Amino acid sequence: MIRITIPFHLRTLSGVEGEIALDVDRTAPTLRDVLDVLEARYPMLKGTIRDHVTGQRRAFVRFFACGQDLSNEGPDAALPDGITNGAEPLMIVGAIAGG
16 A cells, blocks of 8 residues: 655645555556556546656656655656555655745
């Protein structure tokens, strides 16, 4: 079971309150695997976290897990053990920019 937190506006869009728990059918799930399952379960999130065509992370979306910024990791890199065993959530965070 993988736990995920998403930003407030995406929780509102998907009708989710609090954390999301997902079953990902892989021994060593990757970020791509988790996002595929997330978007399949909540199709209204397609295109909000990653681009429809390229699958690239949206510019103002960041991924954090186990005290690490995973935003620049490849989508097929294995997730940390703390995420795959459910000890910690994968945090999808909306970045803030401005001056």
